[in-house]
Amino acid sequence: MKDLMVSVSGVRGVVGYSLTPEVATRFAAAFGTFIAGGMVVVGRDSRTSSPMLFHAVCAGLMASGCQILDVGMCPTPTVLLVSKKMKANGSIVITASHNPVEWNGLEFASGSGRLLTTEDQDQLSQIYQSGSIQLSPWNEQGRIEILETAIEIHLEQILNCHWINLERTHRRNLKVVIDAGNGAGSQISPVLLERIGCEVIQLHCTPNGLFPRSSEPTPEALIQLCKVVKAESADLGLAHDGDADRLVIVDQRGNALSSEYTFVLIADFMLREATKFTLDPTEDWHHRGTTSQVDLVATVSTSRMIDDVANRHNANLFRVPVGVGFVVEKMRQRSEQKQMSTGRILGGEGTGGVIFPELQYTTDGITAIAAIVQMLADSDQSISHHVEAFPQYAMHKMKIDVPSPKVAGQLLGRIAEILATNSEADLDLTDGVKRIWSDRWVNIRKSGTEPVIRIFSEAPSQAEAEQLCLQTSEHLNRLRSIQ
Structure with a gap:
């Protein structure tokens, strides 16, 4: 629970444990370095930790010479839309989206509200981890401007x-x-x-x-x-x-x-x-x-x-x-x-x-x-x-807690090896492992937002979808026990 989750969805963690003011400030400064300064639109969700993280983010952005456009509390799509309209150099949304209330996070976008690619996120993480952050001198610090019409723009x-x-x-x-x-x-x-x-x-x-x-x-x-x-x-x-x-x-x-x-x-x-x-x-x-x-x-x-x-x-x-x-x-x-x-x-x-x-x-x-x-x-x-105009399928979703994303990756790698040589279904390795039959499928993948493995299945009936998930989770648990 204390691991910081870093993925294409941004950075998420439990407030006060993996996500601290220091982490937020450093990531914001790394982002300011990544985009080489300019205007950054910053918005936040309603979580009680969001005001604290807002100030931490502002400190990092200002220290790296960014000009902040504060749009206040508003949805993630609103922030990105304002960034696009204002032709900003980047944006940060302080949110953990659907994660539990004790979580929060930072979602980054580059110029004009464009979400970061996998390569962009890797570069940002490298700047953060290496400490190659470019800080501005005393006379080039950023400033904050408030925009109160973000919701109306949307x-x-x-x-x-x-x-x-x-x-x-x-x-x-x-x-x-x-x-x-x-x-x-x-x-x-x-x-x-x-x-x-x-x-x-x-x-x-x-x-x-x-x-x-x-x-x-x-x-x-x-x-x-x-x-x-x-x-x-x-x-x-x-x-x-x-x-x-x-x-x-x-x-x-x-x-x-x-x-x-x-x-x-x-x-x-x-x-x-x-x-x-x-x-x-x-x-x-x-x-x-x-x-x-x-x-x-x-x-x-x-x-x-x-x-x-x-x-x-x-x-x-x-x-x-x-x-x-x-x-x-x-x-x-x-x-x-x-x-x-x-x-x-x-x-x-x-x-x-x-x-x-x-x-x-x-x-x-x-x-x-x-x-x-x-x-x-x-x-x-x-x-x-x-x-009712659509064919009716049944889906079932499960998640298995794991100690870390690394453990999740190891388990998925092992099950992919096993199924590649012994599977009666077609395999799709686009994201994790997806087994596909003519009338059903099951997908096993590690989450990018929580330390869990997600199992999704779809079948003609709810009982069959649930059974497919259960069988898959039992297989994963057996693998965990022998690792």
Whole structure:
């Protein structure tokens, strides 16, 4: 629990143990060195440790000569969007996203809100570890400027999306319960819902850092939201994680949907509304024949429902390792290769994160709200109607605590060796080990945000998915016992 987690997702640790003011200041100074100074947008989530870490981060950035634009408490996608708009040299978000409340972290992005690549993160870590930090002299120290309109900037950008139709959303007048988990989405999401014509009921929208439920919006964490949706006869419920880069849905019956449905439903909506999916409404691509002009990028552990979406709309589907940064890298690569407009590519994860490149290249749980509401307004159908249009698969997720990421890597290496010579299933080693059969799969991978091994499975029934996870965990535990 005390290990500092350093990955493409940034730096995360338990406050007061692995994540200390000294660590935050040094990483911030290393980041200032990495980007060679300039403007850095800094925002934070609602965790009680975020103000302390904010001051530590500012010290490191100012010492390395960076000018800080403080956007206050706001979601991760808001910070990156402001960075893009301001053409900043970099950004730091103080957040641990979906991790438990005792955790916090730093998420870095380079110029104009561009997430760090694996190579960028390696270079930043090297600067941090080697101590090759460039500090500025007394007369070149950075300064802090405050920007109070970050949330308004994000709202304006969403409402200007080409697929938003306010007349329809206001006419539909959905009744929505929003559960922000007292996180960073507490201030922006209720306002967005009101502006697109919804009747809003707020649940856990006090951003005091005291999380009333798990900051990861799993179905088990959303029991109260489900009850309120049912009691209020609401059309749907929506829930965020700690920094609101994810969105999870509760249907009109009070059933919490798997987080997998967020990306699937939005991808289907965007591709189905083909004339809205291009930034040039005069360009006709309805008659594209057998050549796909749309790309979807998902992770190896995203539900095969995304394959159904791709097949339904003749889209290319690419799978990458788990992590927003990997999805973004592939999206940018495809965009540059094909010279595609941002309206012809969509990315996301099964965690409830969707990337809208029309706005920016990061998962955005706020824009996802607008997309779900617009989908319902356009179809005049319920959430359950859209869900039932897809083949039903069952997923199960487990995690196994390990002493360190190093131990996790050793276990995965060993199981990959064993399965490579003795497996009745196809193997995909894109991220950890994924075993694939004709009607099911299981993926074993080490987490980049916690000292755990994650096991995800998908099968025709819940019992089969759970059994697949259980068998895999037993195999891992046997390997641990003989190491």
